[in-house]
Amino acid sequence: MPAQFALINGKQTSTISIDDRGLNYGDGVFRTLAVVESRPKHQEQQLNKLFADCERLFIPIPDKTLLRQEIALICSQLTSEKAALKIIITRGKGDRGYRINPNVEPTRILAVYPWPEYSLENYQQGVQIRICQTKLGYNSQLAGIKHLNRLEQILARHEWQDAAIAEGIMLDQENRVISGTFTNIFLVKNQRLITPDLSLCGVAGVMRQIILAKAHQQGQACEIRTVSINELLTAEAIFLTNSLIGIWPVRQLASTIYLKEKRDLYYQLLYKFLA
Amino acid sequence: MPAQFALINGKQTSTISIDDRGLNYGDGVFRTLAVVESRPKHQEQQLNKLFADCERLFIPIPDKTLLRQEIALICSQLTSEKAALKIIITRGKGDRGYRINPNVEPTRILAVYPWPEYSLENYQQGVQIRICQTKLGYNSQLAGIKHLNRLEQILARHEWQDAAIAEGIMLDQENRVISGTFTNIFLVKNQRLITPDLSLCGVAGVMRQIILAKAHQQGQACEIRTVSINELLTAEAIFLTNSLIGIWPVRQLASTIYLKEKRDLYYQLLYKFLA
Numbered sequence: 231m232p233a234q235f236a237l238i239n240g241k242q243t244s245t246i247s248i249d250d251r252g253l254n255y256g257d258g259v260f261r262t263l264a265v266v267e268s269r270p271k272h273q274e275q276q277l278n279k280l281f282a283d284c285e286r287l288f289i290p291i292p293d294k295t296l297l298r299q300e301i302a303l304i305c306s307q308l309t310s311e312k313a314a315l316k317i318i319i320t321r322g323k324g325d326r327g328y329r330i331n332p333n334v335e336p337t338r339i340l341a342v343y344p345w346p347e348y349s350l351e352n353y354q355q356g357v358q359i360r361i362c363q364t365k366l367g368y369n370s371q372l373a374g375i376k377h378l379n380r381l382e383q384i385l386a387r388h389e390w391q392d393a394a395i396a397e398g399i400m401l402d403q404e405n406r407v408i409s410g411t412f413t414n415i416f417l418v419k420n421q422r423l424i425t426p427d428l429s430l431c432g433v434a435g436v437m438r439q440i441i442l443a444k445a446h447q448q449g450q451a452c453e454i455r456t457v458s459i460n461e462l463l464t465a466e467a468i469f470l471t472n473s474l475i476g477i478w479p480v481r482q483l484a485s486t487i488y489l490k491e492k493r494d495l496y497y498q499l500l501y502k503f504l505a
Numbered sequence: 506m507p508a509q510f511a512l513i514n515g516k517q518t519s520t521i522s523i524d525d526r527g528l529n530y531g532d533g534v535f536r537t538l539a540v541v542e543s544r545p546k547h548q549e550q551q552l553n554k555l556f557a558d559c560e561r562l563f564i565p566i567p568d569k570t571l572l573r574q575e576i577a578l579i580c581s582q583l584t585s586e587k588a589a590l591k592i593i594i595t596r597g598k599g600d601r602g603y604r605i606n607p608n609v610e611p612t613r614i615l616a617v618y619p620w621p622e623y624s625l626e627n628y629q630q631g632v633q634i635r636i637c638q639t640k641l642g643y644n645s646q647l648a649g650i651k652h653l654n655r656l657e658q659i660l661a662r663h664e665w666q667d668a669a670i671a672e673g674i675m676l677d678q679e680n681r682v683i684s685g686t687f688t689n690i691f692l693v694k695n696q697r698l699i700t701p702d703l704s705l706c707g708v709a710g711v712m713r714q715i716i717l718a719k720a721h722q723q724g725q726a727c728e729i730r731t732v733s734i735n736e737l738l739t740a741e742a743i744f745l746t747n748s749l750i751g752i753w754p755v756r757q758l759a760s761t762i763y764l765k766e767k768r769d770l771y772y773q774l775l776y777k778f779l780a
Contacts, residue, residue, distance in 0.1 A: 231600055232524045245520035246528065248614055249507045253521065253593070255655035256531025262601075287656070288663060314601065318529070325506055326537075326589065326618050328655065328662040328686055339523055343601050367642025367706070368678055371660055379654035380530035380603065381562070385646055387603040388563060403643055403678075411603055431642070 233316075233341035235307060237300050240338070250337055252320030255328065256378035258337075259283040260318040261436075264474050265342070268305045270315055272473065273298075275436045280317060283375045288330060289321050292338050304340050312345035314474055320378070348475055356481030356493060357396035357470070361459065362386040362411070366402045366431040374434040383411045396478065397470055399462070402431050407457040413470035413478070414438035416452075417462060418496050423452040424461075437471040437504075444503035467493045469500055477501060508591075508616035510582060512575050515613070525612055527595030530603065531653035533612075534558040536711075538590040539749050540617075543580045545590055547748065548573075550711045555592060558650045563605060564596050567613050579615050587620035589749055595653070623750055631756030631768060632671035632745070636734065637661040637686065641677050641706040649709040658686045671753065672745055674737070677706050682732040688745035688753070689713035691727075692737060693771050698727040699736075712746040712779075719778035742768045744775055752776060 236244045251257035261280045264271045277298070281291045297317075304315065318339040324331055364386035372379070386400050397410040409415055409432045416425045416438075423445060428434050445452045462468065467488055468480035477500050479493045511519045526532035536555045539546045552573070556566045572592075579590065593614040599606055639661035647654070661675050672685040683701050684690055689710045691700045698720060703709050720727045737743065742763055743755035752775050754768045 232522070232598065236523055238523070244523050246523055247507070248511055248513070248519050248521055248593075248616055250528070253525070253528045253595075254535075254653065255659055256653050257656065257659055260529075287660075316601065318523075320528075323507065326591065326621075328658045330659065330663050341523055346601075364646060365644065367644040367647075369640065369642040369657060371639060372642075372656055377656055378529065378531050379656045381532065381647055381652055381654045382644060383603045384530055384532055384605065385562075388605050 231344050233343055235304060236341040237304055238339050240300060246337060247323050249323045250320055251324045252337060252378055258318055258320030258378045259376055260316060260378060262473055263315045265305050265308060265313045265315050267311060268308050270301055270305060272436055275440060279436050284319055286375055289319060289336055292319060292336060300340055304342055314343040314345060316341045316343060346474060352396060352478050356479040358394055358482040359397045359399055359480055360390060360395050362389050362398040362400050364389065366400050366408050368403060368430040370430055373431050374428050376433050387411045405459060407459060407462050408432040410470050413472045416469045417465040418467040419461060419465050423450060424457060425452060425454055426457045427454050435472055437473050441471060441500060441503050467496045506619050508618055510579065511616040512579055513614050515575060521612060522598050524598040525595055526599045527612060527653055533593055533595030533653045534562065534651055535591060535593040535653060537748055540580050540583060540588045540590050542586060543583050545576055545580060547711055547715065550715060554711050559594055561650055564594060564611055567594060567611060575615055579617055589618040589620060591616045591618060621749060627671060627753050631754040633669055633757040634672045634674055634755055635665060635670050637664050637673040637675050641675050641683050643678060643705040645705055648706050649703050651708050662686045680734060682734060682737050683707040685745050688747045691744045692740040693742040694736060694740050698725060699732060700727060700729055701732045702729050710747055712748050716746060716775060716778050742771045
């Protein structure tokens with residue numbers, strides 16, 4: 231479905247110049263927020279992540295007050311109970327060539343999309359996932375950033391057509407578990423919560439950050455470290471997170487089926503972190 | 506400078522939808538052609554490379570006759586002696602999310618830019634180059650393709666502001682020499698021509714392909730293999746290639762200065778390959 235409504239640099243339009251570096255080089259960052267009853271969820275964490283990602287790519291941070299006003303404006307016009315709000319900040323219209331022109335004004339795109347109606351079963355029964363062949367390349371300067379260079383995720387998502395499989399797990403060059411194609415991953419082993427280290431590749435999502443912060447607050451340690459496929463296969467439970475889905479428990483990975491009782495136990499714990 | 510004239514899917518316009526996957530994910534490929542007296546240089550090699558890159562990303566190849574007609578049309582309208590023609594093929598307007606919708610029509614962008622007036626000195630005296638800190642990540646599925654995910658090159662190009670330095674050399678994760686930020690690299694060692702292997706990262710440019718093919722035809726072997734920084738520093742000569750610049754000899758890398766006589770000797774040889 232195309233964007234239902236968009237504001238670009240404050241103007242209601244849905245096109246950008248072909249000279250925008252977002253198109254030419256994937257030179258920008260983005261966020262996808264859940265909007266419920268016209269209120270964006272976790273707005274401050276989302277904006278902080280957006281601004282931090284801009285800084286890492288040397289993209290000037292947009293006027294924060296203006297951006298918040300635009301978010302409020304676009305959300306106030308929503309008629310549906312739920313929607314997805316995508317915010318893209320590109321480096322702006324530039325000259326041909328990779329050099330960053332410091333005088334270029336970033337492009338600020340806010341676009342509303344219909345809410346993706348995920349099956350209730352995904353939450354109640356858990357999802358089936360697979361391991362992708364497409365590997366994530368290392369680049370510590372880009373690791374963690376939600377930037378517009380997403381061909382690895384596209385190739386990974388293209389590996390399967392089976393609608394019964396909800397997500398694919400991506401490994402790095404040394405076959406360590408990093409994330410799903412559009413989710414972060416948590417596992418439980420020996421009653422400990424673990425999530426992969428993302429210092430060399432992957433996207434450090436806001437939902438992951440919130441869970442890590444809340445776990446810490448509540449004295450439930452979460453290890454951030456390298457994770458092997460074998461650990462995933464022998465985990466007590468696995469969960470996938472992102473800002474739109476929230477948390478999906480995993481029912482099955484390849485031929486491994488995770489026990490419903492354990493999954494439910496930890497699912498309740500994680501869910502409380504988001505309250 | 507912005508595009509002077511553009512055709513998008515055959516229509517004269519210079520904007521694309523914010524739903525285009527080229528913007529959202531860098532989901533597309535591109536080519537930059539030199540146009541001299543309204544004739545695109547190496548057009549068939551350029552189009553073959555464009556189509557091959559599309560295939561590797563599962564992007565439907567555009568109608569070849571139509572694309573050639575559009576190139577002829579856009580070039581016939583040029584009034585300057587030289588220009589740069591950029592051709593971008595994106596996967597097209599898609600739904601939110603990484604999944605490839607097989608029904609989506611690719612977006613075909615042809616845009617004319619002013620010719621970049623490179624200094625004659627670059628050709629006659631050679632250029633000064635540096636080694637970049639930003640490393641290229643490995644991904645054999647993306648290696649060689651001129652795709653729209655170019656943040657690594659942008660970060661590398663952002664490392665220096667000194668206008669005296671014409672190009673930066675990019676290394677891979679194991680510090681092997683791969684290419685410049687916008688050029689391919691050739692070196693001469695023990696009178697043998699060498700260019701880095703690009704099977705794990707880098708862009709296999711058309712100018713590089715042409716030189717390799719011509720060298721082979723003329724019985725002048727060129728080794729394609731891994732290249733160390735030390736080999737670069739101790740080379741008899743180094744050359745940079747791309748479709749707009751043609752060939753630049755390298756005068757200086759860090760404190761190493763390459764001898765003009767040797768440089769000129771091999772420069773003549775390489776130049777003949779392009780005739």
